[in-house]
Amino acid sequence: MRHDPIFDPDAIVRFAYDTGIFGFMNSKWGWPVMETVHFIGLSMLIGAVGAFDLRMMGFARAIPLAALHRLVWVGVAGFALNIFSGGLFFVSAAGQYLYNPAFQLKALAMLIAGINVVVFYTTMSKQVLSGAIEAPIPAAARVVAGVSLISWLGVVAFGRLLTFFRPPYDWCAWCGAGG
């Protein structure tokens, strides 16, 4: 088997095993219950943040942008649920995620979404959110909104595609030649 110089999926699963997470997740209802939590979190995230993104892209201008922004905490709560439930999936089957091209693309989409969040709150959120309702939305903010919507929808889509791959260890793109 090839050696992974960066990640040690076996050690991660051993951690899950030692902490009881593995046992819980592989009990009769562990995985389905956490998938349910994950899908509820997904709905909260897309429902709140997706709507805010669409408004900032220029749709539904009758709605005050700042008013929609007050619902973003619902999306943050959904994201927190998903980090929790997603973390339980990941540690219970680390190899199935690390070497899965759908997971790699999902992680990339999350990274882009995360950088985008930082860009929004450090460079433009104050100006955009304090503007009058008729104020035109700056082009940069529309781009940030579009990137946010596409990257979060990408996270959902790639996440849903995860189960179509059962990656063997030799799918590891960054591992050295077999030893």
Add this chain to the structure above:
Amino acid sequence: MSMMQLFAQIEQSDISIWVRESLWAFPTLLVAHAVSMGGLAGGGMILALRAIGFAQGVPYRALGWFVPVMAWGGFVASVSGGLLLAGYPAKALTNPVFALKFLFLAAAIGLGRFVWVRSRGLVGGAGLSADVRWAAGFSLLMWVGVIAAGRFLAYTHRLLLVS
């Protein structure tokens, strides 16, 4: 014709075989169903949370914008869900959890509609009556139920005529 013969006949139709055997049909339908769920259930949960009393600074009329989002989500979810059902009618229709999902869905939409009709005209700090807030609370619970039942469909079926 018995129910089971009908299911078997549907499962031999072109569209049913396409859903199951095309390389991209099933994954695409699942992605469409998950994304549209985000729009429909997400919008429904937002409306319910506002009516319960969260985010009081948000005017009710601002929430009207979630209605078309939910409508689009509902449309895409119906089409993708209908095709998924066409792929595995016996698997879904012999599972009581599937009926439960639609019971929850009807309740979530019915209660949500009631809450929306009673709240959309309110302005400023006008409050909602207790019955409307209770309805909102139950609709939130029903949305959670729809998602939970839907997710559990993958684990609770007892019968597969095709794979």
